[in-house]
Amino acid sequence: MGIAVTSTTACAEIIAIGTELTCGSKLDTNSQWLSRELESLGWTVMRHTTLADDLDLIIEELQAAAERSQAVLITGGLGPTLDDLTREAMAAAFHQPLVRDAESLQRIEAMFAARGRPMPARNVVQADRPEQAAAIRNDWGTAPGILLQVPATAENSGCLLAAMPGVPAEMRPMFEHLVRPHLLDSGIQMCRRVIRTFGYGESEAERLLDGLTARGRNPEVGITASEAVISLWITARATTEETARQMCEETEQQIRQRLGVAVFGDGDLELHDVTAGLLQQQHETVALLEGTTTGGQLAMWLTETPDSDSVLHEALVLPAWDNLDVLEHWPQHVQDLMTGYFRSHPCHWVLLSSPIEDQQAAAGVSVRRGMVALATAIELETADVSMSGNLAIFRQRAARTALNLLRRRLLAART
Numbered sequence: 001m002g003i004a005v006t007s008t009t010a011c012a013e014i015i016a017i018g019t020e021l022t023c024g025s026k027l028d029t030n031s032q033w034l035s036r037e038l039e040s041l042g043w044t045v046m047r048h049t050t051l052a053d054d055l056d057l058i059i060e061e062l063q064a065a066a067e068r069s070q071a072v073l074i075t076g077g078l079g080p081t082l083d084d085l086t087r088e089a090m091a092a093a094f095h096q097p098l099v100r101d102a103e104s105l106q107r108i109e110a111m112f113a114a115r116g117r118p119m120p121a122r123n124v125v126q127a128d129r130p131e132q133a134a135a136i137r138n139d140w141g142t143a144p145g146i147l148l149q150v151p152a153t154a155e156n157s158g159c160l161l162a163a164m165p166g167v168p169a170e171m172r173p174m175f176e177h178l179v180r181p182h183l184l185d186s187g188i189q190m191c192r193r194v195i196r197t198f199g200y201g202e203s204e205a206e207r208l209l210d211g212l213t214a215r216g217r218n219p220e221v222g223i224t225a226s227e228a229v230i231s232l233w234i235t236a237r238a239t240t241e242e243t244a245r246q247m248c249e250e251t252e253q254q255i256r257q258r259l260g261v262a263v264f265g266d267g268d269l270e271l272h273d274v275t276a277g278l279l280q281q282q283h284e285t286v287a288l289l290e291g292t293t294t295g296g297q298l299a300m301w302l303t304e305t306p307d308s309d310s311v312l313h314e315a316l317v318l319p320a321w322d323n324l325d326v327l328e329h330w331p332q333h334v335q336d337l338m339t340g341y342f343r344s345h346p347c348h349w350v351l352l353s354s355p356i357e358d359q360q361a362a363a364g365v366s367v368r369r370g371m372v373a374l375a376t377a378i379e380l381e382t383a384d385v386s387m388s389g390n391l392a393i394f395r396q397r398a399a400r401t402a403l404n405l406l407r408r409r410l411l412a413a414r415t
Contacts, residue, residue: 010188011069012038013047015061017076017086018166022052030075030171037175042188042237043071053077058089066094066150066159071183073175076166078143080123086163090148091130098128101135104144111142136162136178141170147182188237191219191244195232195255198271198404199262205230208258212251219251228397229271261408272301275403278410279311284348286406287341288315293353293370293385297399313347321355327369330354331382334373342377349409350375351402361388368394372402374409381405 014034020026028050035045046069051058058077065072077086091098105127112119126143129135136145143165152158162179164171197205202225206213209232213221219236232255236247256263264274279286288298299315302308321333334352341350354371361367369386383405385398 010043010071011046012043012071012073012183013049013065013069014038014045015065015072015074016048016050016166017053017058017074018050019052019083021050021076030166030168033168033172034073034075034175037180038071038073038183039190039192039235041180041183042190043183044237053083053085055085055089055092058085059093062089062093062161066161067156070157070159072159072161073179074161074163075171078126078145078163078165080120080126080142084125087125087128087130087146090133090146090161090163094130094132094148094150096130096132099131100124101127101129101144104129104135104137107137107144108142136164136174138165138170138174140173141165141167143170145174145178147179187239189239189241189244191234191236191238191241191248193234193248193252194267195234195252195263196265196267196269196271197230197232197259197262198228198264198400200230200259201225202230205232205259205262209255210258212254212258219247221251221255227393228400261411264404264407270301271400271403271407272298273305275407275410276302276305276308276311278407280307282410282413284410285311285313286349286351287313287345287347289337289350289352290315290317291321291353291355291370292319293356293372294395294399294402295353297395298351298353298402301399301403313345319355327354327357327371330371331373331380334375334382335380338375338377338380341375348376349406351406353398353402356394366391370394370398372398372405374402374405381409 014031016028016031021028031048038045049061051061074086077084087098105124108123108126109119123142129146130148133146133148136147138144146163148161150159150161160182164174164179202223206223209221213223219234222233224231234248234251236244238244238247264271290296290298296317302312321330338350352373352375357369359367359369365388367386367388368391371382371384373380373382383401385401387394387397
């Protein structure tokens with residue numbers, strides 16, 4: 001049983017079943033994992049759907065999913081209890097009776113026997129499957145999976161539904177060994193790269209990218225923001241691996257040209273790792289004098305690696321700065337402090353942050369005010385990191401702004 005993919009995009013979706021997911025008592029990690037697996041095989045995941053244990057709701061969603069997509073992966077609802085409805089819903093959705101799979105029942109009985117436990121009578125339902133479906137053996141638990149091919153019609157090209165247990169320790173090996181072989185014929189090779197940037201917001205980054213993020217473009221460029229870091233996800237799809245790689249590289253070069261020094265790395269690299277690496281390469285050190293604007297965030301990041309002692313001269317958290325009345329006086333206060341600091345501290349750079357001031361602006365908008373600075377023995381560069389909106393990211397954004405001042409200076413020194 002397999003899928004003949006004729007379109008340029010092999011579309012899939014994932015359905016997670018269980019009231020424990022919809023009520024929030026458990027987190028659906030299966031869908032995330034399966035999406036990564038499908039994408040690696042050239043499939044495009046168009047939907048994640050999470051459903052409560054409601055028979056009519058599940059039937060309706062299975063029918064709609066089979067019309068929309070060429071593959072539907074289902075997790076959960078294959079246990080022996082009355083609220084495990086996946087088998088019954090699959091049979092009803094595609095107008096088939098449930099039949100008891102003799103081989104599956106034998107394996108379930110053997111598993112209980114191997115554990116030295118009697119099999120509860122209710123567990124026999126786990127051997128049921130829609131009449132035209134195939135059972136997927138479960139070597140890791142009691143619940144077999146179900147593989148059901150929905151034939152093509154005039155409106156769609158057919159769909160393969162694969163139902164697997166919700167327990168990740170059972171679902172993952174079942175997918176890898178027994179479901180994935182049916183999905184290999186996507187006809188598409190995919191190349192994905194992630195570019196990490198700092199210094200622009202999402203809207204400004206999109207403006208500078210000038211059409212690279214347009215819908216329907218191949219390679220596709222997606223933008224995500226997390227704690228002030230903008231990540232650009234490049235996904236190229238082609239019929240050969242080499243073509244996909246070349247397309248990905250061309251778009252990556254365009255992004256780097258348009259965003260310039262705002263690009264600090266790729267993959268999952270963090271800004272503090274890149275900055276620490278530059279310090280190591282140039283055999284230089286930095287001292288950290290942090291007020292409540294960063295409050296030790298810089299020190300935490302720069303001490304994450306075993307080699308932190310090679311780049312970090314010292315780190316101090318200063319909850320209050322002496323002789324400081326208002327934030328506007330802070331840059332001059334820092335300038336005066338640095339005059340004497342470099343005489344007694346043999347480091348190349350100092351990163352500093354100010355105390356914070358919370359204010360109420362017009363219309364009741366909360367504003368958190370703060371500053372960061374980069375100092376050398378002869379000059380001081382400051383940046384205002386005040387912000388409104390999501391104040392939960394204030395400290396991370398401020399600390400990254402300070403690190404970015406240093407990163408850019410280190411890069412400039414190399415040219």
